[in-house]
Structure formats: structure tokens, C-alpha cells
Amino acid sequence: MRIVDRYPAVRACSEALIAPLSAEDCAIQSMDDASPAKWHLAHTTWFFETVVLQELVADYNLFNSDYPYLFNSYYNALGERHARPQRGLLSRPSLDEVLAYRAAVDQAMLAQLPNASNAFLRLTEIGLNHEQQHQELLLTDIQHAFFCNPLHPGYCDNAPMVDQNPSSRRWLDMAADLYQIGHQGDAFCYDNETPPHQVWLNAFQMASTLVTNGEFQAFIDAGGYRNPTYWLSDGWDWVQREQLEHPLYWHPKATQAFSLRGDQPRAADAPVCHLSFYEADAYARWAGARLPLEAEWEVAARLFPDENNWMGQVWQWTASPYQAYPGYRPPAGPLGEYNAKFMCNQMILRGSSAYTPTDHSRISYRNFFHPHCRWQLSGLRLARDL
Amino acid sequence: MRIVDRYPAVRACSEALIAPLSAEDCAIQSMDDASPAKWHLAHTTWFFETVVLQELVADYNLFNSDYPYLFNSYYNALGERHARPQRGLLSRPSLDEVLAYRAAVDQAMLAQLPNASNAFLRLTEIGLNHEQQHQELLLTDIQHAFFCNPLHPGYCDNAPMVDQNPSSRRWLDMAADLYQIGHQGDAFCYDNETPPHQVWLNAFQMASTLVTNGEFQAFIDAGGYRNPTYWLSDGWDWVQREQLEHPLYWHPKATQAFSLRGDQPRAADAPVCHLSFYEADAYARWAGARLPLEAEWEVAARLFPDENNWMGQVWQWTASPYQAYPGYRPPAGPLGEYNAKFMCNQMILRGSSAYTPTDHSRISYRNFFHPHCRWQLSGLRLARDL
């Protein structure tokens, strides 16, 4: 799809996501890691205004000169900003004002796009991918916020669910070799997926399916959360400190879990999700296997494209910390902060989830979160040495 | 005014207070000590439903069986409750639902009141006073929330202000004697204002006026915030830890202060407010005086009723910790938790403020907050030994 066509389509998707929400719903922030839906709507708009329009359109006037302060997320090069943990205090601007902001920026963008320069189009494409990332975050964040409400309201009766039953598991054999990973070709990717490069992999096996709720329940039943043998040291400290006994959103005393559809039965053969890296890693060790390296995941996904569930169910924790690829150079300018400065203390997840916009997934895509995070749709797939 | 008449009047006042606010505004909570406006509206209603209707009306059905959990504040005798710091996450029930809750409880109350028992009327009267307390808190809490918004929105252009200029100061002489303090007579008071009792006071002088912004500015200019000599030990630790240099809501670099009308000039002769006890106490010591005891305040206010500003401008910190009066007994039942369990680590303020509902102030009224709190309209009046 051409950018000029894709722009209104992606932007409309964001607004469609808040259809089931009230203005009050859109304003709440349930933890520092999450943001209000209204903030997601505004921040993605700020991106187009600041990174595209203000940079490239000579006489562009800001919609509101306070908004860059309010809606910058973390770009030091783009100025001071509102403290992240206080995003939930922004009852003003109202949701209506934020929607008006979106409309005004959309108008300015659409006026430019038909005759836009390549630079303009390239930045717009980044902005659209950025917005799609926030569409997924908007859903995970509102799910967390609603979970904090004792009423456990559902977001929407036909919201996306992790529910696809994996077929029976096979082990995909991969030979030792020098493989190439990373993004190739002209299609869009983020800077952190490049450069494509070689990596030596020993022979290994990759599971054809995701680990399920039922399998994870067996880990719990076997005392998995109470046995330090299976856990990394930091993970064990975390489990003890937080007194955890099951994945996020599971009801401790029922076979239910909280989802965007509210409390729902938890199917034994559906992929387990809302795991931290620590839990995924502990499970894999208990199961006599291990998490795959991100390179193993990418190589296997390329070679066995027909296997189920690489994409679209749950993000899959890997054993790989988030690092720069060999020869990686962050882009010049503020977008150099997009990905590069987070390359520490985070773990890579591969694939995509039921909340990921359909055209926003790639085999080379590198998602990353701190190892204790579990409000994303994060599950796992096993690997083992051959 | 008869209770049956007073009920709708007080209830309407609460709803009038949110007229300048959006549903989004009503949902936010800017710190643990504060609550969302919507929560104030619901909690005061819960009080009537739980303490009056459910207790005294045989066949009363709860409006919503989840609400007692959501809107109980701190009454252990009345069951489990939602965690205080998470009140700002309750986008559901919506403001409209809370207003419907208010309407339903009002209807039930108004059906009972014309023929209500004395017990019913007595509890209703407590409920109305309780609601008036929350009317003041609703204003101080929304002021704090709006201050946390970098846009510094005003609540309302004609909101109450601390602005009355005190006349020139005189020192009111009080002889040493055995005085009586505490509430007497049949009019309403809270349990903690009783029993009336004798207290011996040495001779003292009480200032006829409140300390002003200009006077407090002189303390700042003299290095008051940087000199431990004037401060209690806990206060000095607090000032250092929080790196404080002026009262809450003052602009460090301008003669403005944030109020319910937004940022406004700070009149030199208006009473200073938004002080913690520590700041009030340090100021008094710097000024060669001291804070009055609460008994001194009450006795002076009774004897010099014509003096300005006992009431209606700012609450006045006293040197008295919040303790039970001699012979005090908390009421039986859940209302025993209303006041008694807070008699530790808090300091008494006397008078009333510009935000206090007019018919909700008494000379015997005992307000109390932790010594570091300063989001209330809290100022001071000096006293000294004779």
C-alpha cells in the first residue's frame, strides 16, 4: 500500500481502538510502564508533528505549543517532557481535544503526502510503524488498567484473544551452519534489525508449537514457583519478593484468566501468555529444554514457514539479551534514540501477538522488554540442543 | 434547618462542585492522600447507604453490591475495600453511574426522612457533615491534581480564594486561668470535640491576624529554609529530603501562586497558606513567637469573637498533637473509627478555610493532618507567652 493510502488507514485504526472506551477509560494509567489510551493517541500524533511536519514543512505551526512537552515520550534530543509516571494525571487536554489534535495533524500530513519528498515519506513510514506499535501497547495497557479495577470490566466482547490451538508438537531439526539473519531488502524495517549478518549456530531443534496453559499448569503443580533450581538468581529474587504463584491475569482459584473480553475460561491447549522472561526461562529448564536464541528463532522461522504460530498468538521470549547487531549504527538525529539506547538489561522476544496489527509483523522483528515484564502477550516456544 | 431540608441542599452542593469539571477531571488522583472527585461523590453516598439505609431500613437493597468494596474509605468494621492509592484507576463506574448512584440513594433517603426516627436523623446529620468535609477535600484534591498538570488549568474563575486582607495586628491578652474548652450544647459536633473539659492555661497573647504572604516571604529572604535553627528535627529532615524552598503552589521565580483560579498574583497582605506544620512552626520560631495550643486558640476565639479571620480564610496549625480529650469515648459501632483511630502522629488545625462550607465551621472544631501535609488551606496565627 502506498504511504498516502496507508496513512489514513493506520490512523483510523488507532481511533477505532478507543471506540469501546469512555473518556475516563482513556485517561487512566495503571503503572509506570503503561500509558493512558489518550496519551497513546496524542503521542503518535506528536511524532508526526515533531519528527515529520516540524522538520520538513517550512511554515508549519504547532497545533498547541504545550503539546511537545506533554507528549514526547523519551527523546532527549526533542526537549524536556512530562514525567512518565504522571501521564495518568492529564485530564486536560481532554479526549476531544486530543482527537482534534489528531484531525489537525492528519489534515496537515494529508496535504503534504501527495507531493511529498522521499525523506518525508520515509519518516512518515516510520511514524506509521511507530503508531502500530502503540496500537498494541494501547491494548495491553488498557487490559492492565481494567485488571486493576476490582470490577474486571471487559474491553470488548470480540477483542482479540490468544486462543488458537496448536497442533501436536514436532521438533524441527536445524543443522549447524553459518546462517544469515537480520532484515534484507527494501521493505520497511527498524534500524535495530540491521545490518544483516552472519552468525554461527550449532545444531539444534525448535518446537513446532507454543507452550500451552496446560503445560504451564503442570509446572505450577510440580512446585515450579517454589523451587529455586529452575530459576535464574534475579528471577528467584523477583518471585520471592512479589510472592508469585502463576502467570499474570490468572485467577489463583479458578481456571479463568483476565483478558480484553474480561474474565474468560483458560483453555488448556491455548498458548500460555503473560509470562515474564524469568518464568519462561524457568519453565524451559523444568521441561528439560531451553529458550531459543533469537538467531535460532529467526533461522527456523525462515526455514519452516508453514509451521503454526510463529506469528499472531504470543510474543516468544528468547534467550538473547537485546544487543546491537554487528556493524549496527543508530540513525543520525532524534530517531537514533528510537531503539539504540535501550540495548541493555532487556531480553528479545520474537514473533508477534494476537494484539499486533496484521501488517506489523516480520520474521526479523526484534521486540524487547525487561525480563520481569509480563503485561505484554508474552509466551514461549522451546528449543534444545541436538 | 431541618434535616429533611438540609439533606437535599448539602447533596446538591457536592454536585454543584463538579460543574466545572469533565468526567476525566473527576477521575484523576494525584497522590495517595488525595482522592478523585468522583470518588468523593460516591464515598459520601456510600456513607448514607451503608451507615444509614442498610442499618435502619429493613428491606433496603444495595444499589450495586460491588460499591461498598469500591467506596469504603477506611472503616475496618464495614469490610474490605479498594486500595486507597488506586482510586484513580476507577474509570468504571463512570461519572454518570456515580451520579445515578447518588440519585438512587437520595431517593431512598428522601423517602425515609419525613418520618424518620431520631436514630435515622442523627446518623443522617453525621452523614451530611461528613459530606461537607469531603466537599472541602474535593476542592483541595482537584487543586493538587490540576497543579500536577503542566498546563496548570484553573478550576473555576470565581472559585473561593484566600484573599481577605487582615487588618493591622494586635495582641490579644489572655489571663492565666482554668478555662473550659470543647463542644457544649445540643447542636451537632463530632465526637472528638467532646467531652467539654477544664484546662489550665498560663497567661498568653494571641495575634489578632493571620501571618501573611509578605511576612512569610521575609522568612524565606532571611534564609529560613536553609537554617536548621528554626526547625524541628523531623521538619529539617523533611525540608532537606524534599529540597523545599517555599510553600506549596508558590512559583519559585515569580510572585504568583497556583489556586483554584489557576496561577494568580500572590498578594503580600493575604494570609499565607499551603504550609506544613513544620513550616508554620519554623516561621513562628523565627518570628520570636510560637504556635498557639489548641486550647489557647479556642479560648481566645470565644473571648474575642469580633476579631477577623478565626474562620473562613485558612486553617491554622496549632502546637497541639491530636489527642483524645479527657474522658473521651469513641462511639460504638463503625463510627467509632471516624475520628478516634487517627489520634497519633497528627497535629491539630483550628478555624476553617475559604473552601470550608459556610455552615460547617465551629469554634470547637478539630481538624488534623500529618505534620508534613500542605495541600490543605493551612496557614498560621502567632501566639506568645505573657
Added chain:
Amino acid sequence: MRIVDRYPAVRACSEALIAPLSAEDCAIQSMDDASPAKWHLAHTTWFFETVVLQELVADYNLFNSDYPYLFNSYYNALGERHARPQRGLLSRPSLDEVLAYRAAVDQAMLAQLPNASNAFLRLTEIGLNHEQQHQELLLTDIQHAFFCNPLHPGYCDNAPMVDQNPSSRRWLDMAADLYQIGHQGDAFCYDNETPPHQVWLNAFQMASTLVTNGEFQAFIDAGGYRNPTYWLSDGWDWVQREQLEHPLYWHPKATQAFSLRGDQPRAADAPVCHLSFYEADAYARWAGARLPLEAEWEVAARLFPDENNWMGQVWQWTASPYQAYPGYRPPAGPLGEYNAKFMCNQMILRGSSAYTPTDHSRISYRNFFHPHCRWQLSGLRLARDL
């Protein structure tokens, strides 16, 4: 005893206290509130050096110019100081060096005392009382430190114990009247015991005995630690947060308690101790009584001097927050910081304990600690309204 005789006697007592301790023992600090024994030895010496010798002896040279920084406790007027929580890191100066410091200061003091001015003698007397306070703290602090050692070492086999069995309880009747409290006469007292002043007391009864371990066990057995009804709000939060179920030093599963003699049987009829104010207050409420006001305690102790256990077993929490007496003025100079700046957020204890030096107790003595503190020998005596 004359000061010139008392000086070496008191100083020798401090050194006798560390006879059972190794240099390693003397260096440890088990919590911010406590100090190492070596620090107590040095700080009390610093007091004589800085407050007496340096002020009043013209050509006095500091023993070591680093020591004032290391051994000042909290006197802002006497300069910067080492952070309190880091006192346990001072392996240097060694215990031997601190003892040499003591010897040198003693020599200087003893050279002056025979012909000392009244001012010198008065400051010396304060210094000796100050040292006696620290003698008690040295014992409570080493008890806490040894309790933190899993080996639970005893300090000394014949260390002081809380063990005196109270006689059977009687209720001492006190009539309502205007009483005088506070220190009178020329004997030594701290500034905070003055001025003597009148206070009106309602009629009340005071228990002739202390509350015992057996009585407190009954409170525990009745679920006292799990029922919020008995607790102040701040106390209940503290109990929940710390998950407390019994007094400090009690073994949860045995009728033993840790003391300076190590783990010892806990006699049912011995006074209960190591209670916080919150626990003492909750017990009193459960027992249908209350804590006495400090004025009630002092008046009763004066009128019934023969009753047992006012002194010498456990400090007794009162219902009185620590405040200035009417007309109180802190002394000029650094000693103004001795007591005055702590008059906030602390509660008064009266009497004295088994660890208090015999000649360091007075009926007018006002001890004070934060309401959650319980590493002192703190118990209670009941009172009730008549």
C-alpha cells in the same frame, strides 16, 4: 556526690559496660536507630571535649581534629557530621584509640574540675547525665545487635533483667484537681522537665503494677494482633506491614525471649517489655483501660511513692505526645538542640528501666521515642477514668 567525684565514677561505668565485649562487638550497628558501643564511648567523650573543654578552656587542643566530625550526633550548631546509618563502618579509630581518647579527655577534665567555675560544673553535670543516657542506649543497642546474630549470643550472664514480679494489682484513686508537675528544686534535671506548671486532671485510677508477660500473652491469644478494633490507624498499618505477632525478642514458638543474658525463659508474671507505643495502646484498649497521661503518671508516682515499679523495671508508655511544657524555653547555644527539636512525632515514656543507671532516674524525667520503636525496655501501666 560532688561533680569532681562523680565524673570518674560515671566515666568508669561506661568502660565497665564494654568489659564483656570484643572490639568487633563494639563496632557493629544493627539499625539506623542504634549505634555501636564504640561510638557511644566516643560520642560521650566528644560531648565533654566540645561542649565543655573547647568552650571553656582557653588553650585546649583537640585530641584529634577529625573526631568532632565523626562523633557529633545531631548538633547542627556544632558542625557537619558523619551520617548516622554509617556509624557501623568506623573500624577506625579502633577501640583502643577511642579508649585513649577517653583517657586524654578525662585527664583534661580532671585537671580542670577541682577549680572549675560554676559554668564548667554545670556543663559537666549535663555531660555526665548525657553519658548515663548513653549507658542505657549502649545496652539496648548491643542487645539488638546480638539479636540480629543468628547465634543469639548473650552479653553477660549477670546482665540486668526485667524480672521483678509485681505484687497483685490495686487501682490507685486520684481525685480531679489542679496539680503541679515538672521538676522543682535545685537538683539536676533536663530543660524539658521545666518549667513546673499546673495541669488540670479529671479523676482517674492508676494501676499499682505493670502489665505482665502473661497478661500480654492473653491479648495475643485473643487475636489482638489480628483485630484492627484495638489499634490506632498508624499502628494497624505498621502491624500489617511488618507482619507482627508478638513483642520484639519473643520467640514465636517458645516461651522464651532474648535478653542481655541470651535466650531466657519468659516469666508470666514479669513485666512485659519491648513493646511499641502502638502495641501498648492496643493492649490497654483491649483490656478496657487506657494509657495514662504523663501528668497522671507523675502525679500518681508522687502521691504513692511506695508502690512498686514506677522505676527500675521498664519504661512506661504514656498517652502523651512529647511537647514543650507551657513556658518552656530551650537553652541558648548548642544545648538548645539537646531536647527541644524532637518535640514532634514522639511519645512520652515515664519511669526508668532495669538498664537505667540507678542515679539517673527522676519522677519528672521525660523519655521519648517514636511510636513504633521497641528496642528499648518499654512496657506499660494501665490507667482508667473514674
Added chain:
Amino acid sequence: MRIVDRYPAVRACSEALIAPLSAEDCAIQSMDDASPAKWHLAHTTWFFETVVLQELVADYNLFNSDYPYLFNSYYNALGERHARPQRGLLSRPSLDEVLAYRAAVDQAMLAQLPNASNAFLRLTEIGLNHEQQHQELLLTDIQHAFFCNPLHPGYCDNAPMVDQNPSSRRWLDMAADLYQIGHQGDAFCYDNETPPHQVWLNAFQMASTLVTNGEFQAFIDAGGYRNPTYWLSDGWDWVQREQLEHPLYWHPKATQAFSLRGDQPRAADAPVCHLSFYEADAYARWAGARLPLEAEWEVAARLFPDENNWMGQVWQWTASPYQAYPGYRPPAGPLGEYNAKFMCNQMILRGSSAYTPTDHSRISYRNFFHPHCRWQLSGLRLARDL
């Protein structure tokens, strides 16, 4: 050297390290990450007693049955243990008792070693390497403890220093290739250095010398600590929160730094040390280079063995998070906890330092610390892409 000869030599080294220290010095713990010298002496002994003697000698009796609880560090498989942050409270057992513990275990070990099984010798070898690790930690920990003492005492006048002047820098060229890294052969190594494996490396250059104090000063002078451009996001948060402006132990206002010899001049051409990973990484970015991967470091060190300073001055932060090598399996039993469970959230350092025992360094050695840690002798060497 044969194990039977090496055992007494290594053990004697530990005891030699405390020769300049008093018993008081040996007891202090200045932060959670550090341990008292006495604890290091006891813990290394506990290792031999628990992992070797108790496992392999049929009738072995523990020296003291309390010691395993006191001196286990982090082995969940070997039972409960004393809380790490409270190691500084263990005045008992005394230093003398710990030395007696060492003597007794040495006697038992030396009785076995002449006729020991291979299993016994293998575990003993691990224990000796373990002890050598703690010898280095003992020095870094006492340096930190002495730095916390305002007197800044030196440990020893001829203590090891980072002082070797690097020769002028050259860039060592390395071609792209498939290299082998990891430990090979029969000599001792830790499990985490295995298995040896292939890794593809792009062409790169490695600096022949370490970054110096003078070079790092230039980074500071250029505003390096105040410019977020150079920092990883977590590093920038850390710098802001801790308000850092220079490496640990540097005097802010003098060209001195604290060392084991006390405060010493800081030579401009000596290797910079006491950097966190964040600082090392920021410096490298500012200098237009990058940190090497651990594989790059190992390959370069093997190919250019004559270059200065791979070993013996400062540990060198790499860009590699601490992960398992491909095919890595932790050993069975408690030693499986030795290295494996820390493979998360830590960064690899390569080389060795001036405090590392001479025979305890290897090209394949993998040291690891959390990225904010800087009390080790941690510096850096630059690399760059070709």
C-alpha cells in the same frame, strides 16, 4: 603446581591479605554487594568443608554446626543462610574463631589430599579458584569500606595499584572470520568458559592499550556526564538519580583518587578504573568507538599476546551480556549454582586486574557484574568496526 602443594599456598595468601587489618576492620560491610573480610575468610573455608569434606569424607564432623548457615553465600541447594546485607553484624564468631575454623579445615584437607581421589582433587581445585576470586573481592570490598570512612585510611602502603603506563596506542586489525573461543585443554577453567565453540566475527580493530585517566578526564571536561546523547537509557537514569560526575573514588576537586594506599595522585596516563559499564559504554561512544564483544576481546588477546595490559591492570567491560555459551550445561549438584544462575542482567568483563592473584587469570576467563557496579577494578579498552 600439584593441588597438594597449591592448597596451603592459596590458603596462606588469604590470611596474608588480612595482615594489615584489625579484627574491627575485618568485620565491616559497607554495602550489600560487599562482604566483610572475615566473612570472605570463613566462606571460602565453608566451601571446602561443605562441598569437599562433608561430601567425600565419610566420618567428617562439622567444625561448628552453625557455620553452614552463617557462611553459605547463595547456594539454595546447600540450605538456608544468613541474609547477605547483615554479614556486617557478625561480630561473633570472632576473627580468631574464624582463623581457628580455617586451621581446622586446613588440617582435615591436608590429611586427605596426599591420597585423595580424583573427585576430591577436582573439587579442591574449584575451591582454590573460588578462594582466589574471594581474595580479589576481599581487596575491593575493604577498599570500599575504607572509602566510606571519612578518615580514608589506607589498607597498606605497598598494596597493588593500577599504575602501569600503557605504551602509545595502536589499532590491532582483525579479519572477518569464523573464530573459536572458549576454554580448551585440560587445565582448570570454570564451567561458564565452556564449551569451546565457533563464532563469526566481522572485521574489527582493537586498541592495543587501555583508556587512561587523562582520556576519561577529557570526556568529563567535554560534559560527558551531562549529555544524554552518549548514554544508554538505563545508564542515563542511573547517572541522573545518583547525580554522578566522575568515576568512583575520584576526588571531585582534586587530581587524586582513593586506592588501597589511601588517597593518591591520579596519573593521567594510568588506566582509568572504577567505571560502571554505563560509563565505559558512554565514554566509548563519545570517543567514536565502541566496547568490544567478549569474543572479539578473546580472539584479539590470543592473536596479539605480546600487547600490553590484557591482564593485570583493570578488568575491561565488554559489550556482551553474560549468557551461556552454545551447548553449555551447568554441572550437576550445588556447583550448578556457581555460575549458571547469574546469566541475566550482567555484563561480561575480560582480562584481570591488579588485585587478581597472578595465577588466577586466563584469556577465556569471564567475569561479570551488573552494569551499574563500579567498586571493582573495572576499566575499558576500545574497539571499532573496520
